[in-house]
Amino acid sequence: MVSSETTFQQLAALVSASPTSYHAAREVAYQLTEAGFTELDEAQPWPHGPGSYVVVRDGAVIAWRIPEDVDALTPFGVVAGHTDSPGFRIKPVPETKRSGWQSLNAEVYGGPLLNSWLDRDLRVGARLILTDGSEALAVTGAVARIPQLAVHLDRKVNAEGLKLDAQQHTHAVLGLEDAPGILELLAQDAGVGAEEVRAFDAFFTDSQKPSRLGSNGELIASGRLDNLVSIHAGLRALIAAEPLGIIPVLAGFDHEEVGSSTRTGAGGPFLEDVLARIRESLGASVSEERRAASQSWVISSDVGHAVHPNYPERHDEDVRPIAGLGPIIKINADQRYVTDGAGEALWRQLSEDAGVPAQAFVSKNTMPCGSTVGPIMATRLGMRTVDVGIPILSMHSARELAVISDVSALQQVLTEFFSHAH
Structure with a gap:
């Protein structure tokens, strides 16, 4: 298994380089090209025959390898995850000036734990669309902060709990009223003039680097896990x-x-387009394409909930995934996760072959669970799909907590999955 230090360093580097989904997609492509993959352009013809390839579409990325021994009926083995995280997206009119302060206006993105973003040093990552039609990625240093109200002005906060209005209480202070605007800072990082920026996709992100925690250094604390x-x-x-x-x-x-209902989401056509072009390069007929799909597998990999030591009653009494005991198989009767018996059997066999423990996750009946890209992909592709992940704490916080050995174990099982047909 990969060492904990290597896993931590590689994961920390990816997170640090990926303040937004756009950065994440580009960083994955960069690491793959450094490993010998060829980046392709969707608008150009693609090569036929064996090789290793990657293609980026905005904040999404797809990569694949075509070995020497493949033909029109060779099955796919797909591992799918997502590049975005809950947080805040900066609004089209980014700044507000009031009471001597310059603040950033942001729209809530997804389902973040709002309170976890308070009193945290924030940087801003963005994709900039320039007047000449080109794009540039940019990220600031730590420049903003969502300040919490002092306890002296909210004497009941500890007794009655913090209550945040997502519109009123989430403005991030950027500086004093005469401070430079956020577009100036982003343009400076991109090496362009602010007047060259026609539009942008910008997000808050935690400026604190991933940390190793725990008495044995066994934990990783980080944003965007x-x-x-x-x-x-x-x-x-x-x-x-x-x-x-x-x-x-x-x-x-x-x-x-x-x-996921976008051109770069799991509900969009990106993966289907790529798989179709791969099949076309192998000379597959429609019938052969469908036959190969029937033998293919998708592993939808996303994080799940480890049993929380402070809230053990929020978890199922008998199915209790423990952090540090390996990846989890995610199961839900309402198909929020699409693992069935065949999928569970596949994952357990892969885990056994990789020498990695496997444990199950199912939500308590009184605690509705979230979902993943798994059900969407199973619906669109018709391929057998299993939902897995690793157990973590503080999911959807600005800073989450996981066990490094679980990350290494997940990598080990996925390597086994990618190595041969099933």
């Missing part, structure tokens, strides 16, 4: 695997936290 953990594990697995009789594919989708 949901779901860069899975992107990292899939990326390293794709590089490490030696595929035989399978076409391994890594798909990192955007917009999972807001429903």
Whole structure:
């Protein structure tokens, strides 16, 4: 298994380089090209035959390897995760000046734990659309902060709990009224003039770097573990695997936290377009394409809830995923996760072959669970799908907590999955 230090350093580097989904997609492509993959352009013809390839569409990325032994009926092995995280997206009119302060206006993105963003040093990451039609990525240093109201002005806060209005109480202080605006700072980082920026997609992100915690250094605390953990594990697995009789594919989708119904989300056509072009390059007929799909598997990888030591009653009494005891198989009767018996059996076999423990996750009946890209992909592709992940604490916080060995174990099982047909 990969050492904990290597896992921490590689995951921390990915998170630090990925303040937004746009940065994450580009960073994955960069790491893959450094490993010998060829980046392709969707608007250009793609090569036929064996090779390793990656393509980026905005904040989404898909990569694959075509081994020497493939033909029109070779199945796909797809690992899918998402590049976005809950948080705040800056509004089109970014600044407000009031009471001597310059604040940033932001719209809530997905379902973040609002209170976790308070009193935290924030940077801003963005994709800039320039007047010449080109794009540039940018990120500031720590420049903003959402200040909490002092206890002296809210004497009941500790007894009655913090109550935040998502509109009124989430403005981030950028500086004094005469401070430079956020577009000036982003343009400066991108090496362009602010007047060259025609539009932008900008998000708050935690400026604190990932940390190793725990008495044995066994924990990682970081923003965006949901779901860069899975992107990292899939990326390293794709590089490490030696595929035989399978076409391994890594798909990192955007917009999972807001429903996936976009051109770069799991509900859009991106993956189907890529798979169709791969099949076309192999000379597959429609019938052969469908036959191969029937033998293919999708692993939807996203984080799940470890049993919380302060809230053990929020978890099922008998199915209790413990952090540090390996990846989880995510199961839900209402198909919020699409794992069935065949999928569970596959994951347990892969885990056994990789020498990694496997444990199940199911929500308590009184606690409705979230969902993943898994059900969406199963519906669109018709491929057998299993939902998995690692157990973490503080999901959807600005800073989440996981066990490093679980990340290494997930990478190990995904490497096994990418190595041969199932």
